[in-house]
Amino acid sequence: MAPSIEVQGLSYKFPDGSSGLKDIKLSLPPGSRTLLIGANGAGKTTLLRLLSGKRLAPTDTVAVGGVDPFKEGLEGVTYLGVEWVLNSIVRTDIDVPTLLASVGGDAFPERRDELIDILDIDLNWRMHAVSDGERRRVQLAMGLLRPWQVLLLDEITVDLDLLSRSNFLAFLKQETETRACTIVYATHILDNLSQWPTHLVHMHLGQVKQAGSMASFEQEVPHRSAENSLLGDLVLHWLKQDLQARGPRGTKSGQGKTYPTAEAIGGYGLEKPPK
Ligand SMILES: Nc1ncnc2c1ncn2[C@@H]1O[C@H](COP(=O)(O)OP(=O)(O)OP(=O)(O)O)[C@@H](O)[C@H]1O
Numbered sequence: 001m002a003p004s005i006e007v008q009g010l011s012y013k014f015p016d017g018s019s020g021l022k023d024i025k026l027s028l029p030p031g032s033r034t035l036l037i038g039a040n041g042a043g044k045t046t047l048l049r050l051l052s053g054k055r056l057a058p059t060d061t062v063a064v065g066g067v068d069p070f071k072e073g074l075e076g077v078t079y080l081g082v083e084w085v086l087n088s089i090v091r092t093d094i095d096v097p098t099l100l101a102s103v104g105g106d107a108f109p110e111r112r113d114e115l116i117d118i119l120d121i122d123l124n125w126r127m128h129a130v131s132d133g134e135r136r137r138v139q140l141a142m143g144l145l146r147p148w149q150v151l152l153l154d155e156i157t158v159d160l161d162l163l164s165r166s167n168f169l170a171f172l173k174q175e176t177e178t179r180a181c182t183i184v185y186a187t188h189i190l191d192n193l194s195q196w197p198t199h200l201v202h203m204h205l206g207q208v209k210q211a212g213s214m215a216s217f218e219q220e221v222p223h224r225s226a227e228n229s230l231l232g233d234l235v236l237h238w239l240k241q242d243l244q245a246r247g248p249r250g251t252k253s254g255q256g257k258t259y260p261t262a263e264a265i266g267g268y269g270l271e272k273p274p275k
Helices: 044-052 096-102 109-118 132-144 163-180 230-246
Strands: 005-013 020-027 033-037 062-064 077-080 149-153 180-187 199-203 207-213
Touching: 005 044, 005 230, 020 044, 020 199, 020 207, 033 163, 033 230, 044 077, 044 149, 044 180, 077 132, 077 207, 109 132, 109 163, 132 163, 149 230, 163 199, 199 230, 207 230
Parallel strands: 033 180, 033 199, 077 149, 149 180
Antiparallel strands: 005 020, 005 062, 199 207
8 A cells, every 4th residue: 555644743953953844734545646836935945855854853753654764764765855966976977878777777678668668868978067957857766766665856847848747747646546655845836736746735835734635625725717727726825825925025024134345255256346
């Protein structure tokens, strides 16, 4: 059976003492595909890192497939986020077959070949001489190669062209429909996603504001626009509400802040203004 994701009363503080998450409660069923929605800084990455076990959550607050991911170091949990994208190996003069073999491609030859096909990867590419989007496709193939049970995806499809991203999303959907697995995906890009999620989680300032099945949100959109899908209009509506609730940035703690002089920032290689 696919793993469920259960979060109960999860609060998290960063090492500097600032609050990251406040009293998160979530129940994502086995086999679900959840979109994690929220403005920049809402806490999506922080939550995904805790779910993946990369950060220590307080005891008994997170259960993935019934176990604490930090304590058990779950085999079947794949977290693909920014640090993973920045891994320097994919910028060296190395070929695609070697890279895929290095992450166990030979153990899953059918899956490897399917990913190569879906992500439209050329096996003759050398990784120091590919475009950003081509590199990202190879990285996705590497990250998805081992058949995970839980995939935690922090927006890493920004460089993909529309067709590659659409194929990639269709592949993920097919995964949850054909084998026991569960996906949580944090994204700002809603293209090709209107029929994709089974569940939505809306975060704001480190809290979950709404969570539920797609069907439970159908009545929530006050205005439909000609440009967006229902999902797009719903997310826009949420983000506008969040901005209103938060208010403009820096009105209190930022008061009286001064900007550094041009001389002071010269050390960063910025051009000095003409005298
Ligand atoms: N190490 C840290 N120490 C203190 N504060 C942090 C740290 N990392 C992140 N934050 C703050 O926590 C908040 C949530 O950050 P997080 O990266 O989880 O947001 P996000 O929803 O993923 O945003 P985005 O959509 O921009 O990726 C932000 O306000 C951020 O400034």
